[in-house]
Amino acid sequence: MSTVVADGVPAKIPPVASPVDEDPVKIASNISYHAHYSPHFSPFKFEPEQAFYATAESVRDRLIQQWNETYFHYHKLxxxxxxxxxxxxxxxRALTNAIGNLNVQGGYADALNKLGHELEEVVEQEKxxxxxxxxxxxxxxxxxxxxxxxxxxxxxxxxxxxxxxxxxxxxxxxxxxxxxxxxxxxxxxxxxxxxxxxxxxxxxxxxxxxxxxxxxxxxxxxxxxxxxxxxxxxxxxxxxxxxxxxxxxxxxxxxxxxxxxxxxxxxxxxxxxxxxxxxxxxxxxxxxxxxxxxxxxxxxxxxxxxxxxxxxxxxxxxxxxxxxxxxxxxxxxxxxxxxxxxxxxxxxxxxxxxxxxxxxxxxxxxxxxxxxxxxxxxxxxxxxxxxxxxxxxxxxxxxxxxxxxxxxxxxxxxxxxxxxxxxxxxxxxxxxxxxxxxxxxxxxxxxxxxxxxxxxxxxxxxxxxxxxxxxxxxxxxxxxxxxxGITPRRWLKFCSPELSQIITKWLKTDEWVTNLDLLVNLRKFADNEELQAEWKSAKLANKKRLAQYILRVTGVDIDPNSLFDIQVKRIHEYKRQLLNILGVIYKYKKLKEMSDEERKNTTPRTVMIGGKAFATYTNAKRIVKLVNDVGAVVNTDPQVNNYLKVVFVPNYNVSVAEMLIPGSELSQHISTAGMEASGTSNMKFALNGCLIIGTLDGANVEIREEIGEQNFFLFGATADQVPKLRTEREKGLFKADPRFEEAKKFIRSGAFGSYDYNPLLDSLEGDTGYGRGDYFLVGHDFPGYMEAQTKVDEAYKDSKRWTKMSILSTAGSGKFSSDRTISxxxxxxxxxxxxxxx
The missing domain is CATH 3.40.50.2000 (Glycogen Phosphorylase B;)
Structure with missing residues (x-):
């Protein structure tokens, strides 16, 4: 690799336009060409940002040729x-996806090495x-x-x-x-x-x-x-x-x-x-x-x-x-x-x-x-x-x-x-x-x-x-x-290369990337100790990568050996992030009441919640505030922070999802039944070997059918029960679970700061003057949710059983390819x- 730099680019790489060549040296020359002749920055630097734009324009050269051919082909036929x-x-981000779909990842990685950069570092520059x-x-x-x-x-x-x-x-x-x-x-x-x-x-x-x-x-x-x-x-x-x-x-x-x-x-x-x-x-x-x-x-x-x-x-x-x-x-x-x-x-x-x-x-x-x-x-x-x-x-x-x-x-x-x-x-x-x-x-x-x-x-x-x-x-x-459905290219092959390589090795083909039904053949290896060891290793690598990201963006140090429990989606009352954080609050209170010896027998857990609340949606913004306030208390509590951490992941977007989803082990899809049309994040998590805790709502119903009931942590009212339960609630016939009341009382006590959460908590009461107390049935589903979470803790203690369930989750995800939907x-x-x- 040259250390002499001319116009910001290593001098031994000549700036020559080679739009579709697959040789790494020619690719590097084409990147150098764009750094010189499609300049957007002063010529004296070739840092990661400049390298990204020149690399993207080099990839775009290939795409333009195929683009034009496609357009003329459609026009002619x-x-x-x-x-x-x-x-x-x-x-x-488009760069990883483009070079992956064009099947030139290796050539671009080598080319950037010749120019003094790592592909991973350059990819990070894209917004x-x-x-x-x-x-x-x-x-x-x-x-x-x-x-x-x-x-x-x-x-x-x-x-x-x-x-x-x-x-x-x-x-x-x-x-x-x-x-x-x-x-x-x-x-x-x-x-x-x-x-x-x-x-x-x-x-x-x-x-x-x-x-x-x-x-x-x-x-x-x-x-x-x-x-x-x-x-x-x-x-x-x-x-x-x-x-x-x-x-x-x-x-x-x-x-x-x-x-x-x-x-x-x-x-x-x-x-x-x-x-x-x-x-x-x-x-x-x-x-x-x-x-x-x-x-x-x-x-x-x-x-x-x-x-x-x-x-x-x-x-x-x-x-x-x-x-x-x-x-x-x-x-x-x-x-x-x-x-x-x-x-x-x-x-x-x-x-x-x-x-x-x-x-x-x-x-x-x-x-x-x-x-x-x-x-x-x-x-x-x-x-x-x-x-x-x-x-x-x-x-x-x-x-x-x-x-x-x-x-x-x-x-x-x-x-x-x-x-x-x-x-x-x-x-x-x-x-x-x-x-x-x-x-x-x-x-x-x-x-x-x-x-x-x-x-x-x-x-x-x-x-x-x-x-x-x-x-x-x-x-x-x-x-x-x-x-x-979801594309298996972005949501498995590109975002989790370690797991993808293991799947290809055991299926003896990479055709699953365009025929996701082939994943079903993983079922016959689900008990294989060698596959389980490789699977756990890949998941741990993804968890460590995620832990580094969380530390960088939030300052919270999380343990990759804890259970990574993730809920990321738009913040809305029907998606019930509030149910999630109320469960966390109850768990935190119980951990505080335990002896040191009792705490050692619990399953350590890191709960991550992310998503945007619409700017004018007051209750959704209160939920975001509550998650952050709970995290601030729990994460600094030396009694319990080895057993429980709570992180709000800011500015959730696709690139953040590509980090979170491969690193997840449990994902929460807990909307009130009958209110989520489908969901697609549930499909992404399941495809990546993450187990789901959820209601019979949206695509959860079909995911549970495909991956097996035993590999899904189910709770909650069903869609046909919801109208009757809402009517009973309005009539004052609902009796709240003591644990639900305890969690709300703990918030009202000021345990998580002086912010006024009463309007949010009042929305969970039967008769508030709001006209529809607990419309999303958080109180009704709370006890079933807590019982399902207890089952999660027990299952996670059995590493072999959990890994088998994880493999079967991926194996059952074939139906959820967007290729099938679009066909x-x-x-x-x-x-x-x-x-x-x-």
Whole structure:
């Protein structure tokens, strides 16, 4: 290795462009080329940050070649293509994933060594793209990976958020929010497409043309500019796109007269409004301005994406004769990821009728055959309802179209299903309640889509039996289940290489990476002492790596020989982080009361909780504060801190998950039954040999079936019991377990500081004046939870038994590959086929 440095790069590595060479020396030359000729820093340094950007641009060279080949291949063959519309994508770091999917990890590791760097150190310089928050966005990213790996013609569409949701810090008052800085410098993965720009209109009015046609005119018009991010498949040439839209105003919109007159803000008002649209994910919508901005974001995504899709549909007909609009659903599938992109429905109708001059019936047939809808929640607050007044103000033409859809739906029900006429007030799209008239977005999706799917069998059953039960009687074949999945590339092969190598060794193949069903063959070795020893060694290595990370970011020193118990997900009352920390508090109190000898017989445990609480969600933020306050007391208590530690992991994101999940041994998925649509973190933990303590909720039901009941720590009420239990609670018929009361009393005593936790604890009482005491049944499920935790402690003491359960957890995870999920979408909803680049 050269120690002489010229322009910051070792002098013996010439800067030569070698975009697709796999020889480490040539790769190093290409990295050096980017350090010299794609410079973003002064030329005198080649430190890890500079090395990251040059390395990423070197990898991007390979991706661009495959990307272009993929695009031309799709353009030439003109297959039916899926377009996935999502308000979030939780991509995580791209470098490890890209070189892993391209199968060039070794070459890049060697190349960076020649340049004086370690790959692991360089990878750490990348910031997570702040394009998402929770499971919805991570699912979308797993799906994109699978679409490319399966060679499916499919793209994602999203928004290019400048500041994401927020960066979470923990201060003395709990969670603090600040803007994400992922674009503080730039992202080396995205390519701006200056030739792909579409006009997006807001406000204005509807004019009737001389021929009777209706046109939306006036208002303000912004531009949607495309940024493309490459999505490579695993060991395949196919590289699909995630197209992100940025909002811009045209330069003519700067009023130079006003600017020169000193009216700077007024002169550039459209530029300011454009920047607001892609500033943050999920801006607060408590005010009318907040609601307008949220709707602007949603419409901006839908309109830009559909204009782009229509343009591509037209471009690909070149040389194929005249193409009628009836062919559109044969070439285009649009999947709505939850209700956020619902406005794609009236926007596609508007584009077809007002711009392409189709009649209503033809436009409606095209739209309904094109659009499909995935429901992700049964939570009422997440089933979006938008004020009709706000919608009329922002999108007057779309409200006309929604009115007509609703009117025709009501007429159809009256003529074909008269027995449902008395239910029309809840089935129709427009709720015309004079106090608060709203548009029900989920109803619009169900009425207008050819397919509606849930994301776990239990969730889909609830949709059909409860939430959408009357629609099912109208369209019995419209509703489907597509159990979610995760990509085994990011969530096992790349994030836990030691465990992956052991799996490959014992299965004698690495084909499990694209055929996860092969993991079932681990079952026959589950009792093998050699495999168990290797398995334990790999898990311990991951735990030690995690312990180093926790020490670095929190200052808490944790013991890798303790049981690592982890709950990481969005902080929400239904996900019941509060149940977890109440259990910890009770355990801490009992440890304090034990003798030294008794404590020595307990199972040492490190409890880690992480996730973001939405900035305006007061009780969720109180839970974050409580976890941190408990940790501050427990971790400094010399009596018990060898037996119990409590850590809040700040700023949970994909990169943090890639550290936590391989190092976990027990994971908590303890939501109130019937409230979690699916969950995908439970799948990631199970795949990595982590055991689950949980309720029969979401995908937990199917995970337990696949890995075996004996390998799952079950507790809690079932979904069918929940309504009755809530009613009993409201009537005062619930009698709390003494341990539950003891834990709450301990908090109220001030044991964890002077912060006022009474409002949080009052939400767990039966009659609080809040109207729904303990709606999430924390008190009811507490005793069962504590008993399940006792079983965990006993099982962990038997190392051989625990390791066998861990192996069987991984062995039973084959069903939960996103490859399987996407294959089902492709065959059963989208009707698309693979289109491999030769």
């Amino acid at each position: 003109d297959p039916k293509q899926t377009y996935y519309l999502s308000m979030e994508y939780l991509q995580g 997570d793209a702040a394009l998402g928050n929770g499971g919805l966005g991570r699912l979308a990213s797993c799906f994109l990976d699978s679409m490319a790996t399966l060679n499916l013609p499919a793209w994602g569409y999203g928004l290019r958020y400048r500041y994401g949701l927020f960066k979470q810090r923990i201060g003395k008052d709990g969670q603090e929010e600040s803007a994400e800085d992922w674009l503080e410098k730039f992202s080396p993965w995205e390519i701006v497409r200056h030739d792909i720009v579409f006009p997006i209109r807001f406000f204005g009015q509807v004019e009737v043309q001389p021929n009777g046609a209706r046109k939306w005119v006036g208002g303000e018009v912004l531009q949607a500019l495309a940024y493309d991010v490459p999505i490579p498949g695993y060991k395949t040439k196919n590289t699909n796109s995630l197209r992100l839209w940025e909002a811009k105003a045209v330069s003519e919109d700067i009023n130079l007269f006003e600017f020169n007159d000193g009216q700077y803000e007024t002169a550039a008002i459209l530029h300011s409004r454009a920047q607001q649209i892609c500033a943050v994910l999920y801006p607060g919508d408590a005010t009318e301005n907040g609601k307008l901005l949220r709707l602007k974001q949603q419409f901006f995504l839908c309109s830009a994406s559909l204009q782009d899709i229509i343009l591509r549909f037209k471009e690909r007909k070149v040389g194929k004769g005249t193409r009628s609009w009836s062919e559109f659903p044969d070439k285009v599938a649009v999947q709505l990821n939850d209700t956020h992109p619902t406005l794609a429905i009236p926007e596609l109708m508007r584009l077809l009728m007002d711009d392409e001059e189709l009649g209503w019936d033809e436009a409606w047939e095209v739209t309904t055959k094109t659009i499909a809808y995935t429901n992700h929640t049964v939570l009422p607050e997440a089933l979006e309802k938008w004020s009709q007044a706000v919608m009329w103000k922002l999108l007057p033409r779309h409200m006309e179209i929604i009115q007509e859809i609703d009117k025709r739906f009501i007429e159809m029900v009256k003529s074909t299903s008269p027995d449902l006429e008395h239910k029309l007030s809840s089935l129709c799209i427009l709720d015309n309640n004079p106090q608060k008239p709203v548009v029900r977005m989920a109803n619009l999706c169900v009425v207008s889509s050819h397919s509606v799917n849930g994301v776990a069998q239990l969730h889909s059953d609830i949709l059909k039996a409860e939430l959408f039960v009357d629609y099912v009687s109208i369209w019995p074949t419209k509703f489907q289940n597509k159990t979610n 089902q979408y492709a065959k059963e909803i989208w009707n698309i086929k693979d289109c491999p680049v030769p």
